[in-house]
Amino acid sequence: MSNYPEAAPMRPAATAPGIPKAAIWTGRVISVLVILFMIFDGVTKVLKIPQVLQASARLHLSVAQTVWIGIVLLVCTALYAIPRTAIFGAILLTGYLGGAVAVQLPARDPFFENAFPVIFGLFVWASLFLRDAQVRSIVPFRAQP
Secondary structure (H helix, E strand, O other): OOOOOOOOOOOOHHHOOOOOHHHHHHHHHHHHHHHHHHHHHHHHHHOOOHHHHHHHHHOOOOHHHHHHHHHHHHHHHHHHHOHHHHHHHHHHHHHHHHHHHHHHHHHOOOHHHHHHHHHHHHHHHHHHHHHOHHHHHHOOOOOOO
8 A cells, every 4th residue: 555646547648638639640750750860869879980979079078978978868768769758758858958058068069059959859848748648737838818
């Protein structure tokens, strides 16, 4: 017997009340695109692709650091890809992407290179907002009456 209240049963996004099917599918498509890009980015770091290592060296990151960053990215992405842990994965990816901005700012990269992780973070959360009633309840955008 637990002292904690029983959690409401999790519903698949497709049966979430009040979310249009178009929004659910748009959220899924955005999620897949984000996941594919993050997997690509993580794998290129783990496999030590020369262009990735050169870019990392410009940011004063060692090869070992780059590989660990790739592993962390892949773990965060896996958690985001699993529906039951998607919100936790999104929180971790937000931290990861914030770290990317923090590392790139001192390098004085062009604006887009600094804004890219922020844009991707918006996609991470937009995809969840579009397909998950729990996220919609936390971030309640409402039309003005």
